[in-house]
Amino acid sequence: MSVVGVGIDMVSVPEFSEQLSTPGSTxxxxxxxxxxxxxxxxxxxxxxxxAARWAAREAVIKAWSSSRFGLPPLLPETAVNEVEIQTDAHGRPRVRLHGDLANAIGxxxxxxxxxxxxxxxxxxxxLEERPAD
Structure with a gap:
């Protein structure tokens, strides 16, 4: 298996919390x-x-983007909304993709x-290539 891309993101929790609680915010x-x-x-x-989930979404997009160096981007800026972070009963995270992003990197x-x-x-x-069956 080979690594295709790596991404990292950080989010300020107070700023994120303020964004969530702003009246009228969606x-x-x-x-x-x-x-x-x-x-x-x-x-x-x-x-x-x-905030950690938002950072994970951004990290996934950045990992994909890093794999596309020198190539035109394929994803719209709204692709971050197509990343979902799920956790199991023990709190371990995994990524679930939706829409165009699922088609591009699923x-x-x-x-x-x-x-x-x-x-x-x-x-x-x-991001890593899946092993051949």
């Missing part, structure tokens, strides 16, 4: 029902957990790691 709607439910079921700061295996430290949330994504 930003929470960028998260799937499953993501919102998962965050609501967890203890702690919901904004912090959503054939790749995506590894993702989320973290929080102080006022920052971060994520790393690694």
């Amino acid at each position: 930003f929470i709607g960028h998260f799937s029902v499953g993501e919102r439910r998962d965050v609501a079921d967890r203890t702690g700061d919901g904004a912090r957990n959503l 054939h790749l295996q995506i590894h993702v790691s989320l973290t929080h430290d102080g006022d920052m949330a971060a994520a790393v994504a690694v």
Whole structure:
């Protein structure tokens, strides 16, 4: 298996929280029902957990973009909304893709790691070719 791309992103939790709580903001709607439910079921700061998921979405897009060096971009800027971060019963994350993004990179295996430290949330994504069957 070979690595196709690597991406990383960091999000300021206070700024992200402010964006979520701004009156009239529809930003929470960028998260799937499953993501919102998962965050609501967890203890702690919901904004912090959503910020890590947003960082993971951006990291996936950056990993794909890094694999396209020198080539024209294939994805619209809204592709970040086609990335969903799911967690299992133990809180381990995985990426689920939708729409055009699923068609573009759904054939790749995506590894993702989320973290929080102080006022920052971060994520790393690694795209890897799937092993041949």
